[in-house]
Amino acid sequence: MTEAVKDPPPGMVERRGAGLWVSHAIMMFGVLIVFFPIWLAFVASTVTQPEITNPPMPLWPGDQFLVNYGKALGSGVNVPVATMLVNSMIMAIGIAVGKIVISLLSAFAIVYFRFPGKMVFFWLIFLTLMLPVEVRIVPTYEVIAGFGMLNSYGGLILPLIASATATFLFRQFYMTVPDELAEAARVDGASPMRFFIDVLFPMSRTNIAALFVILFIYGWNQYLWPLLITTDPSMNTIVMGIKQMFPSGDDIADWPVIMATSILAMIPPVIVVISMQKLFVRGLVDSEK
Template sequence: MVEKRGIGTWLTHLSLIAGIAAICFPIYVAFVASTVTQPEIARPPMPLLPGSHFLENYGTALSQGINSPVWLMLMNSSIMALGIAIGKIAISILSAYAIVYFRFPFRMVFFWLIFLTLMLPVEVRIVPTYEVAAGFGMLNSYSGLILPLIASATATFLFRQFFLTVPDELIEAARVDGAGPIRFFIDILLPMSRTNIAALFVILFIYGWNQYLWPLLITTKPEMNTIVMGIKQMFPSGDDVAEWPVIMATALMAMLPPVAVVVFMQGLFVKGLVDTEK
């Protein structure tokens, strides 16, 4: 390992501090804006120290919001993000297992058909997907928010590549011990895939949390709004005045669940990206 000493160490630390400050300062300004009153924000210069209305502004956002209570939008986004992440991982790992360990006609054709769906983002197929969801009566429902986004060619590809690295001797040993396909999958492959699952869960949870276009189409009732939709709808149209303290409080609360997932799963997330645990 190469260690930097002297001026190199100081420059490295100064660069890190400058980068952290550039990222954190807008978040700090948003936090300050969420703790003051509307006149204090509108009257220049804006204060740079937190105000005394923290509990009032956050309580108003959680209980009332502007179009819908923030706690309800946070719950909708959490259900959607968890459903998408868990569903994508479950379907992808089973699909990859079938493609790698079972021999059936046109096996690789099906895999490449799955892989080709990477060329079709949600925006390209959103109209027929909406028609199918509406035909099954999934508008304004959690199933409509989750099921159309639940397949993942990327996760299937990553699990397939990982399964291909599993030694054939391990498969033969499991077969000699009498382990069938289901037991081999549950007792051997799933524990070995733990870090890969954790890394994908973090990525897919954030993907589901940040969805905007699909929830905007599939939901029309305010009680089904997600937090990303809610923040956009809080901005006024015309000559109305934006309630910036409530908007900033909502934006900061919208950051907490993804940040919590990354913080609590960062160890497994890093291992899943750099380690195979074979």
């Protein structure tokens, strides 16, 4: 005889519902705290200069959206903002793709190939995590200048594409792949690169997506290295451009244009995160990682 299902104690559903509403309210409050400064920046990019400098500042968008954003895209301290956005896009994509490609191949070599000093090389790569860019920036600059790569996309990208973190993450993932897959590929006559392309690369898709989002934002936000190696204004990045828009001395900042440029600088990273959101979350929480 089937045992009857007992009714839940009185008030349990109500308490569960109340707790759900409270947790959602707290979450929404946190979102509002984070979003409010961005909203103020957007509002500031749609009003006139006197409306910003004369308090209280409005909390709703004005009627200068097209004017301010048109000025932002067509103006800049030394070069149009549109050009700086393109430079930042090329740099961010180049750094993200370069880091992922090198890390995939280096982790594949460390896990699936036998050669003298394999672990020594791995730990040397891992130890570079303790050396930030600022520590090795002077010798890196000398190398790039010696190769004649100042004021070039190669100079912006190549010194930043080595990633010990990504190599370590892919190595840890490859070590969870069953050895039977490699044995089956070897029996079928597949070459090492064929095994990498047909088996390991598709399995690494979520990890690649998660790292691409992180590395794209890392490359997009770079300031010190582009500032050091670019003397040609046409190679300025958007982060450099925003800094250059702030006046020095007694000059008055054109705040609507600066805020419009800041909003434009946020759009590409936001698009990348939203478009790759599902793969990004799966890459972070996948139990097979």
